[in-house]
Amino acid sequence: MTIAVKGAFYLPGDEGYEQARVGRIFNARKPERYPAAILQVVDETDVVAGVRLAAERGWTISVRSGGHSWAAWSVHDDALLLDLGALRSLDYDDATGIVAAGPATMGSLELAPFLTERGRSFPGGHCASVGIGGYLLQGGQGWNGRLKGWACESVVAVDVVTADGDLIRADAQQNTDLYWAARGAGPGFPGVVVRFHLQTYPQPPVMWQDTWTFHLDDAERVVHWLHEVLPSLDRRVEPVLAATRLPDVPLYPGVEHPGGTVLLLHTTCMGQSETEVRALLQGLGECPVAGRELGRVTGPTTLAQESDAQIAQNPDGYRYAVDCAWSDASADVLAPLLLDIWRGLDTEHSFSIWYGWAPVRALPDMAFSVEGNVYVATYLIYQDAAEDERYRARVHEQTAAIARNGGVGVYLGDTDFTRRPDRFLTDENFQRLTEIRAVRDPHRRIASYLVSSPDRLNHHG
Ligand SMILES: Cc1cc2nc3c(=O)[nH]c(=O)nc-3n(C[C@H](O)[C@H](O)[C@H](O)COP(=O)(O)OP(=O)(O)OC[C@H]3O[C@@H](n4cnc5c(N)ncnc54)[C@H](O)[C@@H]3O)c2cc1C
CATH class of the missing domain: 3.40.462.20 (Vanillyl-alcohol Oxidase; Chain A, domain 3)
Incomplete structure (x- = not known):
């Protein structure tokens, strides 16, 4: 039995495959890497279906939110590429000041104006069209960063489709290992984030x-x-x-x-x-x-x-x-x-x-x-x-x-670790992330960092 998906689905050779592979990659230097299949998801249940389909077919899973990583991290050979471009909803809760945002929301073009209208702000990225997915998972260096710190410090929860295809919430009370990893692991995060819950702040006048x-x-x-x-x-x-x-x-x-x-x-x-x-x-x-x-x-x-x-x-x-x-x-x-x-x-x-x-x-x-x-x-x-x-x-x-x-x-x-890997986590945190990945994704279904030689990953000097 093949698991049904709702979004557009491409196999190599299909019309539209090439556009789906690299059409949303910001860098015009496109990678020579070819996914086994590409799914342009329509909603989070499609992400669940995609993850289960990949397990059924024996594919790894790569993820794209905004497509702005310089080294095109979303494009892996032989993986199912889950393109989350449609996940751009924004819901603001006045009582808590928390905004729930889809991972492909563009930081400056969409999130910032949405919050400005409400007199709120978030340490969003400097560049207009960067997706919040990749930005927040890797840290997020945004406006007022010296004061507000890394944007991921203002992530209060993430909704995640795990490597097993379950949709769960991770925050300071539940699934705390994933909440910890979601703030800095970048492409090494062992799951697919379908929604970020972000603490916003009064906009300085x-x-x-x-x-x-x-x-x-x-x-x-x-x-x-x-x-x-x-x-x-x-x-x-x-x-x-x-x-x-x-x-x-x-x-x-x-x-x-x-x-x-x-x-x-x-x-x-x-x-x-x-x-x-x-x-x-x-x-x-x-x-x-x-x-x-x-x-x-x-x-x-x-x-x-x-x-x-x-x-x-x-x-x-x-x-x-x-x-x-x-x-x-x-x-x-x-x-x-x-x-x-x-x-x-x-x-x-x-x-x-x-x-x-x-x-x-x-x-x-x-x-x-x-x-x-x-x-x-x-x-x-x-x-x-x-x-x-x-x-x-x-x-x-x-x-x-x-x-x-x-x-x-x-x-x-x-960074582009296919040319120059370097340290991005302390040794202790890299070790902890490795352990979390081993528990959450024992079969290594989620494609991880693209690196020239794996033994150089997170290696300084
Ligand atoms: C023009 C430009 C300006 C930039 N300016 C800034 C800046 O001011 N501050 C800053 O901090 N960075 C900046 N960056 C870097 C940018 O934040 C990163 O490249 C980031 O990864 C882009 O996020 P994305 O979702 O658009 O990229 P993508 O390429 O879609 O995602 C990168 C990778 O992150 C992982 N990922 C993304 N979304 C998810 C998800 N929902 N679930 C699981 N894994 C996911 C995947 O491994 C994915 O391949 C800039 C980049 C560009 C091109």
Whole structure:
């Protein structure tokens, strides 16, 4: 007997298979991996049916929510790909401030406006169309992250279809092992999340931005400055230094863009009033190269405006080679390594960020467990397939240099373990996750991390 599914179902060779395989993958560099079958589920009972069908056929199961993982983690050879794209419901409970959200809900395009209408907020991702499924399972680095922490810290429950095909809830009282794993395991989560229950927060009335444009020549002094102020900077202030080649950057009247790469120090701050955010931004102190900047704008902003800027920087339809590292290195060590990356950027959209995260806090008891003082991520963005190898080799080699010199690991969100695995969980949490997986998915039905050599998984150095 074959288990019936309701959604569109594709086998290799079927019309529509190729579109279903990679049509929703954000990165235009599509993987050469071929699922045994693809099911575009229509609801959670279809997920249950899909999981049982996979067991019947002896297929592993891979999962796609938003399709935004850079390395296309949802596409595995010989697996049943469960595409959850239709699961995008949003239900808000006024009494608790908890929103129940489908895993394919887009963080900035759907969740954020839904909450803004209700005067609420959530530490959603910076980029508009990222699905909350992959984002939350791996941690979730979003707006106000220095203050609110990882977005997964605001997950209060998950509804999960287990590897055996049962629909259960996991939270702080029941199925606590899965609740623990759902906050940081990423693709190693041993189940399929069909709904997230998220604690929302009152929306701060003011969101402010302060953006400086600097010459790349001033990079070392700017990096030293930020390393000095970061440890005592109020958590509501979020400084990101980005090397970018986009021409549309703040410039004073009469100042010409020098061409090539410039540095943008984009600091956002959420607070109760303009007076408050202005005072908080004073925590950045005196800019050591003040007077040499090419431009500066400061003033109110909104999540929607910030999201538009992210879309401009991360365009659809391009090929991406991406890597990241957490660094506890001093500015003396880190700045030259950053400059090596920043000077090498050579396409219009490629960019690389220094994201101030310190001081690190004690994290709650959850799978997510590796972070450092500074987050460095590089996005090489191009269009020609013939450039794949060159850009991939470059981004992973340059990031490996940061990892070797004061690096403490990676954030899953900007990794590609088929080229450069690194540590994303503490050894203790990795061991605990391995044990949970062995109990919850003893037959290894859920496809796990895509990694070049399994013995390198979660291995630093
Ligand atoms: C343009 C862009 C901007 C980004 N900006 C940010 C950012 O600001 N902050 C940040 O933290 N990250 C960011 N990311 C990284 C992004 O959060 C991750 O790539 C994330 O995995 C994407 O989630 P997804 O559901 O869209 O991806 P998918 O590729 O659909 O999912 C990735 C993997 O997660 C697992 N998974 C997903 N959903 C489920 C589920 N429901 N049940 C079980 N397993 C599941 C599966 O293994 C799946 O293959 C960005 C990525 C892009 C492309």
